[in-house]
Amino acid sequence: DSGVTQTPKHLITATGQRVTLRCSPRSGDLSVYWYQQSLDQGLQFLIQYYNGEERAKGNILERFSAQQFPDLHSELNLSSLELGDSALYFCASSPRGRVNEQFFGPGTRLTVL
């Protein structure tokens, strides 16, 4: 158990819908990262937050957005969902001063029908 929690574990929804994925980082970690894992693209970085502020962005679609709240939990919002958005979404967090040591949560499996 990495100490990073994610909810829900599974999510099944329809095309065009909007969903919110939630992540709580390890105690004391200020950085939160979101990654998408699909069979064809592998594990890809989406976005990073540090203490409430956006720090880095990867190939995140405009339909996707994220935020980090004052209690440091983070949410990833996915809207206008398409079949191709079906994937595993992971959240990770890293300790202060060791930002490349990222600890991953168990993931949310999103299925878009």
Next chain:
Amino acid sequence: QKEVEQDPGPLSVPEGAIVSLNCTYSNSAFQYFMWYRQYSRKGPELLMYTYSSGNKEDGRFTAQVDKSSKYISLFIRDSQPSDSATYLCAMSDNNAGNMLTFGGGTRLMVKP
């Protein structure tokens, strides 16, 4: 061509064998190198973390980084069936905001 290349396998070995897993990369700015283990439908688990070139050992695991060749390796000694998983290499360059760039993963099967 992907920035980080990894043979997808599967790699099948008998229990007790020494396993060698490798990644090559093209971005010379990468300075931090990680190995993750991922069991089916689970989150990646950080196994090894190294900075720049050299070796690092932790129990049955040894990570090697050769920046001149842009090549990293993970060795697993005395492999066990419980080591059966997908192994992902990951790299980062601090100038890129701490994002990790992953290889596609190598699936390892250790047979009893």
